[in-house]
Amino acid sequence: MLAQAFDLPHTAVGSSIPEPHAPDAQSLTVVVDDSALTGYRFGKFLAAVKAPRIAFAHLCSHPDLRAAIERAEPRVEACLAARDLTARPTDTEARRILWTERTNAERYWMGDTQPVSFAWKEPDTPIWNPVTERIEPGWRLLPAGLCFSNRRLGPPRVAVQVQPIGPGPVAAAPGVVFSEVHEHLIIADAASGRSIALDGSARAMWEALLTTGDLRRATARVAEQFDASPTIVAGDLAGFAARLADDGYLVGVPAEAFR
Structure with missing residues (x-):
């Protein structure tokens, strides 16, 4: 030009x-x-x-x-x-x-x-970061639709995960959220700030409990998934549910699970 x-x-x-x-x-x-x-x-x-x-x-x-x-x-x-x-x-x-x-x-x-700013570029604005004690680029102010150069600087797309709501009564406690992060299921309690990571059979039990909302139906699902004995799975699942209820991650767990 x-x-x-x-x-x-x-x-x-x-x-x-x-x-x-x-x-x-x-x-x-x-x-x-x-x-x-x-x-x-x-x-x-x-x-x-x-x-x-x-x-x-x-x-x-x-x-x-x-x-x-x-x-x-x-x-x-x-x-x-x-x-x-x-x-x-x-x-x-x-x-x-x-x-x-x-x-x-x-x-x-x-x-x-x-x-x-310009339609073709937003100039770099240096700022002082008192934590790192370094000069760093300032925040971009214009959205990608108004500035051509900012189109390549947009944040990567973040996968949206919808929190499922099961039929209950077994369900995630109020304030508890869970999401898949780097192939792990992370469960966090917003009130206490605590969190746990579940993998393998533990993750399968959590998902079965929330999907079915019932110990018996969750047992059948996990047993089928792992081709395991329903009797063994029932004991493991009851202990798992009781422990997470004690830690404040689950509600609606029946009394027999705590025996």
Whole structure:
């Protein structure tokens, strides 16, 4: 698009300048971008090219950033923006100094500027994580439908698991939720914060109890599933149900299961 707008060959527009096409001492290299918040990306570009004369033109930035770039880079003859960004009132000089110390001088200027986004991209906004003590990318504000670059940054799809409701009376206790996580059945009690993981026959017994809501029918289902003796399964299932009832995960377990 830039090559067409400025009537330039396609090879003259890009993210870097190949050495065979490096400009001579009289050529002015124009670096075009949509925005500049700290100058980090522009600084990386400058370090990779040998162009002696550079102009940095972009859509929006803070005036203090442009002034800082011109002071720090003798090769930059002009740093121009179509629109000024403003900094928040809480952006004090002390805060900017602290940000500068944290970034190890990799950025020309740090300020809490107003959010800016485009239909094609949402600029990276650095934030300080006090827990990890590192600079991390800030949250994206635009949904994928309004910003093209955010379409590839969306969260992975999360499988929705519906909590089944059985016929009872045996059922999960109030506040108890369960879900399959990494091939394990995780049962959690929201009130106490406790949780257990079930696999194999224990998982089969839990599912049979909630599906049938009855010890006798659950016994028949598990016995058929594992081709086991119903008498043996009945004893194991009763003990399993009683233990989970004592721990607060099940309700409606009949008294004979506790014998």
